[in-house]
Amino acid sequence: MRGNGDVRIGVYVCHCGSNIAATVDVEAVTRYAEELPNVALAREYKYMCSDPGQELIRKDIDENKLNRVIVAACSPLLHEHTFRHATEAAGLNAYYFQMVNIREHCSWVHDDRERATTKAKDLIRAATMRIVHHEALEPRKVAIRPEVLVVGGGVAGIQAALTLAAAGKHVYLVEKDATIGGHMAKFDKTFPTLDCSMCILAPKMTAVKASKNITLWTCSDVTRVEGYVGNFKVTVRRRPRYVIEDLCVGCSRCIDECLFKEGKFPDEWNLGLSKRKPVYIPFPQAVPPVALIDPAACIQLKTVKCKMTFVEACGERKAIDFDQKAEEKVIEVGAIIVATGFRAYDPTPLNRYGYGRLKDVYTALEVERLLNASGPTGGNLVRRSDNAKPKSVAILHCVGSRDENAHIYCSRVCCMYSLKLAHLIKEKTGAEVFNCYIDIRAFGKGYEEFYRRLMSEGVQFIRGKGAEVTDVAEELRERGKLVVSVEDTLLSRIRRIPVDMVVLAQALEAGADAAEVRRMFNISCSADGFFLEKHPKLAPVNTVADGVFLAGCCQGAKDIPDTVAQAGAAAGEALALIDAQFMMMEPNTASVTEDLCSGCRTCLPLCPYQAITRDEQKNKAVINEVLCKGCGTCVASCPSAAISQKLFTDAQIFSEIQGVMMHE
Amino acid sequence: MSEPKILAFFCNWCTYTAADLAGTSRMKYAANVRVVRMMCSGRLDPQFVLQAFKEGADGVLIGGCHPNDCHYIEGNYKALRRMTLLKRMMESMGIEKARVRLEWISASEGLKLQEVVNEMTEQLKKLPPMSRMEPTQVAHP
Numbered sequence: 001m002r003g004n005g006d007v008r009i010g011v012y013v014c015h016c017g018s019n020i021a022a023t024v025d026v027e028a029v030t031r032y033a034e035e036l037p038n039v040a041l042a043r044e045y046k047y048m049c050s051d052p053g054q055e056l057i058r059k060d061i062d063e064n065k066l067n068r069v070i071v072a073a074c075s076p077l078l079h080e081h082t083f084r085h086a087t088e089a090a091g092l093n094a095y096y097f098q099m100v101n102i103r104e105h106c107s108w109v110h111d112d113r114e115r116a117t118t119k120a121k122d123l124i125r126a127a128t129m130r131i132v133h134h135e136a137l138e139p140r141k142v143a144i145r146p147e148v149l150v151v152g153g154g155v156a157g158i159q160a161a162l163t164l165a166a167a168g169k170h171v172y173l174v175e176k177d178a179t180i181g182g183h184m185a186k187f188d189k190t191f192p193t194l195d196c197s198m199c200i201l202a203p204k205m206t207a208v209k210a211s212k213n214i215t216l217w218t219c220s221d222v223t224r225v226e227g228y229v230g231n232f233k234v235t236v237r238r239r240p241r242y243v244i245e246d247l248c249v250g251c252s253r254c255i256d257e258c259l260f261k262e263g264k265f266p267d268e269w270n271l272g273l274s275k276r277k278p279v280y281i282p283f284p285q286a287v288p289p290v291a292l293i294d295p296a297a298c299i300q301l302k303t304v305k306c307k308m309t310f311v312e313a314c315g316e317r318k319a320i321d322f323d324q325k326a327e328e329k330v331i332e333v334g335a336i337i338v339a340t341g342f343r344a345y346d347p348t349p350l351n352r353y354g355y356g357r358l359k360d361v362y363t364a365l366e367v368e369r370l371l372n373a374s375g376p377t378g379g380n381l382v383r384r385s386d387n388a389k390p391k392s393v394a395i396l397h398c399v400g401s402r403d404e405n406a407h408i409y410c411s412r413v414c415c416m417y418s419l420k421l422a423h424l425i426k427e428k429t430g431a432e433v434f435n436c437y438i439d440i441r442a443f444g445k446g447y448e449e450f451y452r453r454l455m456s457e458g459v460q461f462i463r464g465k466g467a468e469v470t471d472v473a474e475e476l477r478e479r480g481k482l483v484v485s486v487e488d489t490l491l492s493r494i495r496r497i498p499v500d501m502v503v504l505a506q507a508l509e510a511g512a513d514a515a516e517v518r519r520m521f522n523i524s525c526s527a528d529g530f531f532l533e534k535h536p537k538l539a540p541v542n543t544v545a546d547g548v549f550l551a552g553c554c555q556g557a558k559d560i561p562d563t564v565a566q567a568g569a570a571a572g573e574a575l576a577l578i579d580a581q582f583m584m585m586e587p588n589t590a591s592v593t594e595d596l597c598s599g600c601r602t603c604l605p606l607c608p609y610q611a612i613t614r615d616e617q618k619n620k621a622v623i624n625e626v627l628c629k630g631c632g633t634c635v636a637s638c639p640s641a642a643i644s645q646k647l648f649t650d651a652q653i654f655s656e657i658q659g660v661m662m663h664e
Numbered sequence: 665m666s667e668p669k670i671l672a673f674f675c676n677w678c679t680y681t682a683a684d685l686a687g688t689s690r691m692k693y694a695a696n697v698r699v700v701r702m703m704c705s706g707r708l709d710p711q712f713v714l715q716a717f718k719e720g721a722d723g724v725l726i727g728g729c730h731p732n733d734c735h736y737i738e739g740n741y742k743a744l745r746r747m748t749l750l751k752r753m754m755e756s757m758g759i760e761k762a763r764v765r766l767e768w769i770s771a772s773e774g775l776k777l778q779e780v781v782n783e784m785t786e787q788l789k790k791l792p793p794m795s796r797m798e799p800t801q802v803a804h805p
Binding site for chain 1: 667669671676677678680681683684686687688690691692693695698699700701702703704706707708709710711712715716719720721732733735736737738739742746770771772778
């Protein structure tokens with residue numbers, strides 16, 4: 001049957017090269033579609049998404065007077081907009097288009113050509129029946145707020161914030177710690193250039209502080225995210241630091257005059273390797289360069305019995321404020337960049353390496369601090385047990401990475417930071433350094449060259465994963481030493497290497513609060529726990545939540561160059577979004593047919609956006625289309641079928657069900 | 665033995681995307697399933713399920729986001745609530761409860777999608793095929 005009445009459908013079946021055509025008999029499907037009711041014509045084409053493919057649609061609308069278009073190709077999540085544009089370009093309303101997914105949902109997941117072909121026919125038939133009920137719609141134009149929220153003040157968040165600020169956009173940078181800087185601020189040097197980490201980061205940190213376009217909130221957490229792309233409403237909780245940020249100049253006099261003459265509490269900045277006072281500045285280059293008071297340690301805050309010498313030291317500035325309370329700030333932003341970083345893997349559960357049990361077993365991050373001039377030992381690498389310089393050090397690679405007992409993924413940076421640590425240890429102590437590795441993954445620019453340099457410097461490389469670290473000596477030379485057991489797979493024998501210090505090249509893993517953060521921003525995690533990007537190759541900084549972008553290690557383990565590049569990309573995406581000022585929203589909102597509404601109020605409490613109210617005089621439900629997000633819950637609940645959702649009307653869905661199940 | 669037919673209603677944000685992921689990852693599963701896309705599992709009107717059975721579906725699979733993960737905050741809970749009543753109705757109509765299944769499948773769980781579809785196909789093979797009722801007109805509201 002051809003061109004029945006008013007409806008004239010054009011069906012286009014895509015080969016997608018051989019992606020579809022290899023499993024689905026495209027020709028048979030096209031011939032089948034041709035014969036379906038209301039179908040005016042059906043064509044097959046190698047690549048429908050190509051310009052000539054789209055041109056086919058435009059030409060047929062024009063010449064063959066099509067008023068409905070169906071493309072059977074890949075997922076609508078990929079190319080729906082492409083074909084809507086093509087439909088519109090020929091003067092037809094874009095919503096007279098329907099996409100059928102015969103690639104991701106058919107040719108790629110089935111082997112049996114006959115059954116895959118039948119399925120493709122079923123899906124197309126359903127679309128031809130659905131599309132009869134389509135109507136002309138107009139997308140909703142919504143204003144976009146020009147501000148951006150960046151969550152996390154590590155190098156990724158800093159870079160993203162600076163890029164947006166440079167473009168003249170206002171950025172809220174929210175950091176949970178008392179200073180920005182993140183993990184990068186803890187590193188001593190960076191591979192492979194051996195730049196001093198803080199030296200290259202600090203200028204960016206101060207630029208954040210100096211920028212008029214950046215509102216920096218440290219000691220702060222995002223507690224609530226409402227709204228949607230272009231119009232997010234975000235609640236930020238600012239914890240008290242008991243020091244007024246605007247009044248404190250970071251002179252540290254209060255720290256000097258604190259009742260505690262020496263540090264007594266574990267210094268987070270040095271991973272607990274040193275002690276700090278209750279009042280402290282995290283590190284000399286902290287931004288903001290402002291003191292804070294630890295309420296769990298401060299005598300005044302705990303017992304009100306402090307002699308207050310440190311308050312006197314502050315003098316006329318009066319920057320110390322014991323009455324400071326947590327405050328909630330509500331901000332409105334158009335886009336959000338999540339840059340919440342990673343957590344360094346805690347190797348304690350891997351008991352065989354002895355971390356936490358054997359004193360001179362360290363994590364790599366601890367060694368970064370020990371090597372650093374601003375670290376707990378002023379840059380002297382000495383052992384916890386006897387304060388002596390180690391004469392031999394073993395670095396065990398892949399601790400927590402590439403390990404079925406921890407994380408199966410490769411953390412990407414450990415090989416390189418282990419090489420860097422090997423170099424620094426050798427340089428500072430002259431110790432003999434052993435690297436026990438599975439493979440050396442020196443993938444980046446200048447990385448392989450750095451590996452070669454290390455080999456020429458006399459660092460020892462043993463191909464084999466460290467099996468155990470023990471202090472039980474079997475031979476005389478092992479007495480008083482830590483012994484690393486490793487199978488040297490190049491020599492095919494087990495070796496026992498006595499050393500003075502062991503460094504565990506710990507994995508990078510998803511943040512401790514990743515699950516919470518994920519829920520708050522309505523984004524997904526991949527199986528490894530890191531946040532999931534929208535497309536691994538083509539949308540690496542986007543997420544399934546429109547307007548929420550990812551930067552840095554929260555998306556997956558990566559090095560500093562990649563982090564900075566990704567942060568720039570996320571800022572670019574956010575900029576492209578907010579700079580448009582307006583955006584078009586899918587017109588999939590719900591509306592009430594007054595004549596059918598009985599005023600029963602069933603729908604009212606179901607709406608998650610409070611978009612439904614009741615007109616008291618008429619005794620009818622009213623939907624505010626601006627607030628409606630198009631979930632369709634009210635539609636499904638209405639006992640009188642008085643609510644309808646555009647693009648997903650009952651008639652459309654029932655026809656699709658009937659069409660897909662129908663026998664030939 | 666005839667192949668059972670499964671009609672699936674997947675939400676746009678989680679399960680439909682998971683099915684796309686299964687596709688891009690070339691995870692093979694039974695060709696018995698046909699997917700109808702909706703924005704949210706909360707859009708699922710129990711009538712859709714009954715209509716599917718009426719049209720000859722042997723099973724209906726509903727896929728939504730995991731609890732707490734719904735793109736629309738809580739549409740998946742609403743789908744869950746409707747399922748309870750629906751199953752009781754189905755029982756009174758003589759339709760086995762096993763023919764309808766609600767699963768939370770997130771965008772990253774292509775593997776779970778594959779497993780669920782294959783498992784459901786095998787389970788339905790053990791049930792007699794739904795006798796197809798008289799062809800009906802589409803029930804317009």
